Amino acid sequence: MRILNRKAAAWVAAHPVAFLLQCINGFRANQGLLLAGAVAYYSLLSIVPLLMLVAVVLSHWFDDVELLQTIGRYLEWLIPGQSRAIVREVSLFLQQRSVIGWVLGVTMLFFSSLAFTVLENAMSVIFLHRVAIRRRHYLVSAILPYCYILSLGIGALLVTVAAGVLQVLGEKEVVLLGHTWSLQGVSGFLLYLLGVAGEVLVLTSIYLVMPVGRLSFSHALIGGVTATALWEVARHVLVWYFTTLSQVNVVYGSLTTAIVVMFSLEIGATLLLFGAQVISEFERVGRDKHKPVPMRV
Template sequence: MKFLNRRGLVYVITHPMAFLVQCLKGFRANQGLLLAGAVAYYSLLSIVPLLMLVVVALSHVIDEAVLLETVGRYLGWLVPGHSGPIVEEVSHFLDHRDVVGGVLLISMIFFSSLAFTVLENAMSVIFKHRVEVKRRRFLISAIMPYCYILSLGAGMLLVTLVAGSLQVMGEESVSLFGYEWSLQGISGVLLYMVGFGGEVLVLTSIYLVMPVGRLSLSHALIGGVTAALLWECARHILVWYFTTLSQVNVVYGSMTTAIIVMFSLEIGATLLLFGAQVISEFERACRHKPRRTVRPLTTEATPMK
C-alpha cells in the first residue's frame, strides 16, 4: 500500500480552500462544538484520576520528584500555564496513597476511562460512513479505554526517562579550540521536540484506535499533525492571553483554575475532533466522492408531509 493516496493529495493540493471549507461544513454538520463540549467535560472528570493511576504505578520505578516534574512539564501542553494545581493534587494523593482502598481504586479506574468512551462515541459521529458499514463489538469498546490507559502509562515512562537524560545533558558543556559551549539550549530544543513528537504520536494513535474499522496510518498521521500544529498555535495564544489580558480570576475567583482548565480542554477537544474531520474528508477525497449536502442536526421538529 502506498503511504499516501495520490488522488487525495492531488485534490487537497489543487483545491486547498475547497477542502478546508468541506472540513468546516462537515464539522458544523456533525455538531462538532457540541461533541467537543462533551469530550472536554468528561476529560475534566478523568484527568486527575488518570494521572493518579499513572503516577502511582510509575512511582515504583521512577523517583517521585522527577516523575511529577515531567508530568507537570508536559501537562502544561494540555493546560497551558495552569498545570501546577493539578500536579499538586496528584502529589497530595501520593503522600496518602496507603489509605487507598478497593472502592476508591475502582472508582478511579472508572472515571479515568469516561473520556475515552465519550471520545469513541464522538468519533462514531464524525466517521459515520464507517459505522454504517461495520460496527465495533461491545467487548472491544469496553476494554479499549483500559488498554489505552496502560499504553499512556508506558508512554509516560518512556518520556520521563528521555526527559531526564536530556536534562542531564543540558548540564554538560563541550570544549573545542579553547571555547566552551553549554548544551542547555540544545537540551531545551530537544525537550520541546520530544514533547511535540509525543503529542503527534498520541493524537495519531487516537485516530488509529478510536474510529471503527482499520484506518490507514498515513491518514491518522495527517490528522495527528494537523491537530498538533493547530493546538501549538492555540496553546501559545492561550499562554499569552492568560498572562496579559485575562481577568478571569476577577470574575470567577476560587473557580478560576477549573474554568481555565475546562476552557483549555474545550479548545483541545475541538481541535482533536476537527483533526478527525480532516481525516474523514480526506478519505472521501481519496475515493473521489464529494460530500453530499448534509443538513446539520438541530432540535427543530421536522414538518409533517
C-alpha cells in the first residue's frame, strides 16, 4: 500500500492539472453540488439543537456569558457574520433550561444527529469503490452520529477551558527593561491558532471515520489541512462580500439570516465533499497503479 501511495503521489506531482481535472470530473459525476446542498440543509436543521444541547450540558461547569462568548467566537468560523442570531437563540434557551424534559431532549438529540447521518451517506457516494467492497453495519451507522455529538461536546469543553486561559493571559503584561508589553495580541493570535487547529482536527476526523473502511491518517490529515485552508479563504471572502457588496437583506428581508447561513453551509459542505473527492481519486490512482482514471460523464 505504501508503494502504491508513493507511485500515486509521484504521478499526481507529475500531472497536477490532469489530477485536478479528474477530481472535478469525479465530483460532477457524483453530483457533488447536490450532495453538498443536502448536507447544508440538514446541517441547518441540526446546528441550533446541537448548540443548545452542548450549551445546556456545559452550563453546569461554566458561566453562561463565558460559554456563549466562546460559542459565538468559533461559530463565526462556520457561519461568518451570522453567529449573533444563533447565539441569541441559544442564550434564550439557556434561560429556560429548567423546563427541558426528556421528550424535548431526545427530540433535539435526534435532530442534532441528522447532519452527520446525511454526511455519512454523501461520503458513501464519493467513496463508492470502498462501499462496493465492504459495507458498514447499520448499527455502526446508527451510533456514529451520536459518537460525533459526544466528541464535539468534549471538544467544546476543552476549547472553552483553553479560551478562558488565553483570555486571562491577554489581560497580563510583560515588563522588560522598563518597557511594558500587553499580551492581548498574543492571546488573540493563540485563540486564532486554537480555532484553526480545532478545525483541522474535526475535518481530519470526518475524513478518517465517515468513509467505509480504514483510511490512511496521512490522507485524512492532508484532506483536513486542505479543506481548512480553502475554507479560511472562502470565509474571509464571505465576510468581505456580505459587509461591502451584498444586498441580500434588501431581497430577503426577515429571511436574511437563514439564507446567509444556508449559503455559508453550502459552500462549506462543497469544500468538505470536494476534499473527500480528492482523497477518493488519489486512492483510485494508487489502486490503478498511478494511471489516470478514465473520465466519467
